[in-house]
Amino acid sequence: MAQPNFAYDSAANDAAGVPLSLSVFADRPHLASQMREDAEAAGFRFAAGGDLDGLLEGEAQPLGEVVLVDCPVPGAAALAALTRLDLRAVHSGTRLIVSTSVAGLEDVFACLDQSGAQILVDPGRAERVVALGRVLGEFSGQRLRELSEDDRLVLLRLTEQVSQIAQRLERLEGPVDRPGGDSAFRFESPRPAFAGAEAEDGSARLVRATRPALPDPRLVRRVIRQRQARARFFDGDLFGDPAWDMLLDLTAARAEHTRVSVTSLCIASGVPPTTALRWIGQMIDTGLLERVDDEADRRRAFITLTDKAADAMARYFADLGSQTARLV
Secondary structure (H helix, E strand, O other): OOOOOOEOOOOOOOOOOOOOEEEEEEOOHHHHHHHHHHHHHOOOEEEEEEOHHHHHHOOOOOOOOEEEEEOOOOOHHHHHHHHHHHHHHHHHOOEEEEEEOOOOHHHHHHHOOOOOOEEEEOOOHHHHHHHHHHHHHHHHOOOOEOOOHHHHHHHHHHHHHHHHHHHHHHHOOOOOOOOOOOOOOOOOOOOOOEEEEEOOOOOEEEEEOOOOOOOOHHHHHHHHHHHHHHHHOOOHHHHOOHHHHHHHHHHHHHHHOOOEEHHHHHHHHOOOHHHHHHHHHHHHHHOOEEEEEOOOOOOOEEEEEOHHHHHHHHHHHHHHHHHHHHOO
16 A cells, blocks of 8 residues: 655754654554654654553663653553653643554543643554644644645644634623733633622612523534434535534533543544544633543543633523524
8 A cells, every 4th residue: 555645844843954853653663663653754863762652661871952751551560651641742842642542542532631742543654644733833843845735734624623613602601801911722611700880878789690501402412313314315515613512512511520531532423533532632722621530540630611611512502592492
């Protein structure tokens, strides 16, 4: 099978002309070689590598600017190494790109909760290259140019549509003052739920405004099923809207008082897990979602709506009123 070809901006790696150092840890030699080859083609300087045991044993060595890890079926030792790697990356500023399988996603996601690591699920070569491109963008402010138009559009839609959803939910509350400046990913909560009222003696007092309750979860689930039914008649990509599908799923779960795992939310998004994880990360940064660790099992983590997002979703459904049942 022919391998994909990628074109890179020759100045994309480092503004000062010094290549970014990169380490690769993987138990599959052919994959480790491929990861190194693609990274070096992008202009990274290979600094260190080895298997997952080497990741655990080499904790005294410098990490470099970027670390690529392949951990498809993590055991206890590998998870311990990832947890420590996550903390080291926070202190050193290292960017982590960790690939795993669907079966290993929950454990890997729970380990990587500090550094903002990119998690890839059963990725192809192109997905790893796109992840390297995002790292280049973070370091140098310049973008990777891929010959794959589909991958480029995924990244563009990711940034554009999350922003649009946050803005739409925000508009339900009316204009919001932004003393800290405007941001494409800023999501503001509604104004405090208090309204001024005049007491009998003419003095002002605060009265808590009534907030709408979350919608009936059966209604939300019906909306979700109606949206999914379109795939029986049309190409599913035609209506792809993973951020909204995740918001709907989390709204129903919150009303049902149930928790949603990251794997379950990836399935609800209707897109590949790696793409869903990028959406989740952006929506967490935006203030729509938050990560909640499992108190009973630190190896698990759940995703939930923030209070701001839950309130906005409640107001959204309240604003739709009787029309909600006819939504697709």
